[in-house]
Amino acid sequence: MLVNCYMRSSGIPLLRPELIARLKGIDFKARLVVEGFLSGLHRSPYKGFSVEFAEYRQYMPGDELKRIDWRVYGRTGRFFVREYEEETNLRAYLVLDASASMDYPAAGYTKLDYGRWLAASLALLLNRQKDSTGLVTFSAKIDRYIPPRATGAHLRVLFRELENLKPGGETDISTTLHELAERIRRRGLVILISDLWDDATAVVAALRHFRARKHELLVFHLFHPDEATLGFTNPVLLRDLETGQEITVDPRQIQYQYQNRFNRRCEYFRRACAEARVDYQSLSTATPFEEALFTYLERRRRLH
Amino acid sequence: MQFLYPSFLLLLPLGLIPVLIHIFTRLRLQRRGFPSLVLLESVRRERWSWVRLREILLLVLRTLFLLLIPLALSRPRLESRLPFRLGSDRMLLILDHSYSMAYGSRWQLALEAARRIIHSSSRPMLILSSHPDTVFSGRHTLLTLLDTLSASTISPTLQPALTRAAELYRQTPMPVIIITDLQARAVPENIPVPGGQLQIINLGSNRFDNAGITGITYDRRRLRVRIFNYGGTPVIRTVRLKLEGYQEEKVVNISARSAVFAEFSLPPDLRHHYSGIVELSSDSLLVDDRRFFTLETPSRVSVPIFVSSENQGKYLRLALVTDTLQFLPLLLNISELRRTDLTRYQAIIIADASALRPADWERLDFYLNSGGSALLCAPSLTNGNIPLPIRYEGPVSHLGFITPAEVDTTHPVLSGLRTVDLNAVRVYYHSRITGGRTLIRLANQDPLVIELPGKNLIIWTFTPVPEASDLVYRAAFVPLLYQTLKYLTGINRRNEWQTGDTVVLTVDTAEPFRLLMPAGEKTVFSEAGGIKPVVKITDTRLPGIYRLENGQHYEFAVNPLPEEGDLTPAPLEPLIRNRIKIYPPRLYAASELTGPLLYFAGLLLALELLLLGLESYRKTPVRR
Numbered sequence: 001m002l003v004n005c006y007m008r009s010s011g012i013p014l015l016r017p018e019l020i021a022r023l024k025g026i027d028f029k030a031r032l033v034v035e036g037f038l039s040g041l042h043r044s045p046y047k048g049f050s051v052e053f054a055e056y057r058q059y060m061p062g063d064e065l066k067r068i069d070w071r072v073y074g075r076t077g078r079f080f081v082r083e084y085e086e087e088t089n090l091r092a093y094l095v096l097d098a099s100a101s102m103d104y105p106a107a108g109y110t111k112l113d114y115g116r117w118l119a120a121s122l123a124l125l126l127n128r129q130k131d132s133t134g135l136v137t138f139s140a141k142i143d144r145y146i147p148p149r150a151t152g153a154h155l156r157v158l159f160r161e162l163e164n165l166k167p168g169g170e171t172d173i174s175t176t177l178h179e180l181a182e183r184i185r186r187r188g189l190v191i192l193i194s195d196l197w198d199d200a201t202a203v204v205a206a207l208r209h210f211r212a213r214k215h216e217l218l219v220f221h222l223f224h225p226d227e228a229t230l231g232f233t234n235p236v237l238l239r240d241l242e243t244g245q246e247i248t249v250d251p252r253q254i255q256y257q258y259q260n261r262f263n264r265r266c267e268y269f270r271r272a273c274a275e276a277r278v279d280y281q282s283l284s285t286a287t288p289f290e291e292a293l294f295t296y297l298e299r300r301r302r303l304h
Numbered sequence: 305m306q307f308l309y310p311s312f313l314l315l316l317p318l319g320l321i322p323v324l325i326h327i328f329t330r331l332r333l334q335r336r337g338f339p340s341l342v343l344l345e346s347v348r349r350e351r352w353s354w355v356r357l358r359e360i361l362l363l364v365l366r367t368l369f370l371l372l373i374p375l376a377l378s379r380p381r382l383e384s385r386l387p388f389r390l391g392s393d394r395m396l397l398i399l400d401h402s403y404s405m406a407y408g409s410r411w412q413l414a415l416e417a418a419r420r421i422i423h424s425s426s427r428p429m430l431i432l433s434s435h436p437d438t439v440f441s442g443r444h445t446l447l448t449l450l451d452t453l454s455a456s457t458i459s460p461t462l463q464p465a466l467t468r469a470a471e472l473y474r475q476t477p478m479p480v481i482i483i484t485d486l487q488a489r490a491v492p493e494n495i496p497v498p499g500g501q502l503q504i505i506n507l508g509s510n511r512f513d514n515a516g517i518t519g520i521t522y523d524r525r526r527l528r529v530r531i532f533n534y535g536g537t538p539v540i541r542t543v544r545l546k547l548e549g550y551q552e553e554k555v556v557n558i559s560a561r562s563a564v565f566a567e568f569s570l571p572p573d574l575r576h577h578y579s580g581i582v583e584l585s586s587d588s589l590l591v592d593d594r595r596f597f598t599l600e601t602p603s604r605v606s607v608p609i610f611v612s613s614e615n616q617g618k619y620l621r622l623a624l625v626t627d628t629l630q631f632l633p634l635l636l637n638i639s640e641l642r643r644t645d646l647t648r649y650q651a652i653i654i655a656d657a658s659a660l661r662p663a664d665w666e667r668l669d670f671y672l673n674s675g676g677s678a679l680l681c682a683p684s685l686t687n688g689n690i691p692l693p694i695r696y697e698g699p700v701s702h703l704g705f706i707t708p709a710e711v712d713t714t715h716p717v718l719s720g721l722r723t724v725d726l727n728a729v730r731v732y733y734h735s736r737i738t739g740g741r742t743l744i745r746l747a748n749q750d751p752l753v754i755e756l757p758g759k760n761l762i763i764w765t766f767t768p769v770p771e772a773s774d775l776v777y778r779a780a781f782v783p784l785l786y787q788t789l790k791y792l793t794g795i796n797r798r799n800e801w802q803t804g805d806t807v808v809l810t811v812d813t814a815e816p817f818r819l820l821m822p823a824g825e826k827t828v829f830s831e832a833g834g835i836k837p838v839v840k841i842t843d844t845r846l847p848g849i850y851r852l853e854n855g856q857h858y859e860f861a862v863n864p865l866p867e868e869g870d871l872t873p874a875p876l877e878p879l880i881r882n883r884i885k886i887y888p889p890r891l892y893a894a895s896e897l898t899g900p901l902l903y904f905a906g907l908l909l910a911l912e913l914l915l916l917g918l919e920s921y922r923k924t925p926v927r928r
Contacts, residue, residue: 226338235329236336
């Protein structure tokens with residue numbers, strides 16, 4: 001299975017062997033309650049017989065006698081039944097923005113490459129945990145929807161899809177996410193990897209839609225340093241990668257205001273996500289991917 | 305505009321650098337894709353006006369700065385329209401140094417103009433109108449001279465300086481420039497134009513206001529001050545008499561271009577000697593607003609009247625005794641002439657010259673040569689015996705009478721007398737005498753009153769008796785006699801001079817004298833001057849009271865020429881017709897622009913730094 005992880009995209013390995021090795025033994029747990037078919041690492045809303053104790057409940061006629069805790073009866077003289085929290089496998093959806101804006105910069109690896117690596121890494125991690133992993137790519141609409149599965153063959157399908165992914169088209173994140181929220185019925189983990197270049201309010205509304213459907217939501221906000229700093233030194237003619245619109249700017253004259261506005265935008269996403277209990281992570285593509293990934297995973301592990 | 309270092313102008317295209325950079329940047333714009341222009345659009349929309357304004361401002365500032373630097377280095381000058389070029393070789397400058405140039409700000413303007421002309425020439429020369437014989441040269445010398453020079457109190461005309469300029473021009477042709485107020489009295493009628501290259505920087509104007517004291521006369525303890533308003537509007541002035549321990553003021557109202565008299569009664573205790581100042585409330589020209597005077601009024605002057613009959617001296621004596629304060633008439637027979645020491649008297653009257661013997665003429669001549677003076681009444685004379693430069697042509701009788709036709713009222717003897725008073729005088733007989741200066745001439749052209757200036761002698765060609773003329777009954781008789789005697793007694797004691805004059809004083813002893821004058825004190829020496837020694841004083845450039853002391857006491861006043869106060873300018877048309885170029889001083893008020901240009905460049909730089917600094921300040925995050 002791992003052999004297929006070496007598939008290359010744009011001349012850059014999708015997953016390096018070192019990364020694969022480092023991902024061994026790392027758990028990726030859902031923070032919230034998710035639904036699954038198999039027993040796994042994640043908490044299930046359905047309580048049953050499992051290893052994780054949940055609570056005591058007074059004995060009711062019809063309960064199996066073997067579930068009565070006799071030690072409690074010995075101390076209290078009353079019948080209590082033990083209840084266990086059922087652990088389940090996770091249904092994770094990797095939602096990757098493949099709009100033209102992700103095809104930046106022209107030289108080196110793009111935001112889409114970065115997102116691709118991230119998606120591949122998370123897919124591998126989840127698959128190892130026997131979690132079902134699906135893939136959704138979108139631009140103005142959902143381009144590709146691969147339902148979640150937990151098999152090794154499915155992982156190869158995902159990798160192939162990721163490798164063959166071509167950027168293009170305008171972004172309509174909010175519409176796409178609304179549509180996706182309606183499509184995913186069972187609550188699970190939705191991992192959105194995007195540069196979020198859309199109307200910020202609409203994007204946040206779409207994220208809330210997911211939360212309303214009881215999904216755990218994880219947002220990776222990717223940006224290139226140029227987007228954050230407008231770090232050009234000379235006047236430049238900029239062309240919108242999605243719309244083709246062109247404007248001439250002297251970055252030195254508006255850099256400060258642009259940076260302020262970009263930071264405010266990020267801050268807005270951060271706050272809105274925090275309010276909606278959405279895990280928001282902004283990632284600069286200047287940060288080495290592995291460093292960014294493991295830093296995030298470590299942070300997440302601590303949260304549990 | 306002229307440039308001292310025009311080669312720096314070649315650097316002017318440097319000013320195009322910012323524009324070229326701007327254009328080049330626009331042409332070579334880097335084209336690149338960007339994920340989203342949403343934020344950029346909003347920022348640009350918000351900052352567009354300021355960014356564009358700042359961009360244009362910076363472009364303009366930088367362009368101007370780079371243009372100004374080479375412009376400043378080329379030392380530009382806003383030069384006058386004088387025909388000579390900047391840095392021209394020789395140039396002759398004539399500076400009008402008369403006191404009318406002190407009016408208002410004329411002198412400062414003149415100095416500024418002179419400095420600029422001197423700066424613009426490599427070999428400038430300067431002539432002052434007051435000292436045309438001295439030619440100053442050398443830029444440094446001239447500038448130093450101008451620093452110390454002030455408007456004088458003298459009144460030279462431009463003619464001597466122009467004559468001198470013409471001489472210099474003949475030696476070396478060069479532009480000649482006059483800085484003057486073109487006062488009518490100072491400009492010669494046919495102004496010489498050296499080489500046809502005469503330029504005048506005209507400081508004069510038709511619009512001026514100036515009144516000045518033009519004269520002081522004394523008569524019977526009354527001081528009459530004449531004030532003339534040269535301006536075109538009536539003025540009110542305060543006239544102040546200042547004597548030692550005494551001061552008096554009067555306010556006079558003077559019409560435009562007319563004169564008034566202010567009269568002051570002198571205090572009795574000072575009646576014999578008066579020395580003081582009359583001042584006018586100040587106006588724009590101060591020099592003519594005060595006038596010094598010194599008066600000697602001896603208590604009584606004994607005047608012997610030599611007569612051949614008592615009737616001849618009757619009217620003379622009666623006239624003189626009317627004012628006992630001044631003259632004491634002594635009636636003597638003409639035969640007493642030979643026994644009288646005439647040198648004891650300042651003046652004598654000979655009522656009938658026809659009675660003089662040859663020896664008497666000799667005595668009279670000796671007396672006159674010794675500094676004495678005489679009034680000679682000569683109804684007839686005998687030719688051949690008279691040692692005087694006159695010619696007797698015989699007696700003239702009339703069937704009726706004859707009256708005077710011409711009266712020289714400019715002469716002190718006749719000043720204050722009206723021509724009509726004398727024109728009515730009837731003369732029945734007189735003698736015909738020629739020679740000397742005629743003061744009153746009869747209708748038949750015969751002189752009635754003659755002056756022999758070299759001899760201190762006044763001759764009446766008639767005898768003051770009713771049979772010869774009815775003058776003795778006329779009101780003009782007494783004033784005529786008084787003024788004649790006052791003139792004769794004071795004729796050697798001229799007590800008023802003009803600034804710049806060489807004062808010649810007859811003194812009694814040939815000894816050194818201490819001269820006290822406004823400029824200081826110094827010792828002067830007398831020199832031989834005929835019968836009596838004389839003292840010559842040349843340093844009379846400052847108005848004031850001059851006093852010569854050495855046991856004896858001589859005092860005189862020095863005043864500027866009153867006419868210089870008339871600031872009426874000469875008509876310009878004849879000058880322009882004479883191809884003389886005339887420039888107003890304000891047009892000449894130009895200067896080197898290097899300083900202002902550098903200042904402006906610095907200002908631009910500061911403005912640019914301010915713009916950039918403002919931007920940095922806006923970018924600096926506020927620390928909370």
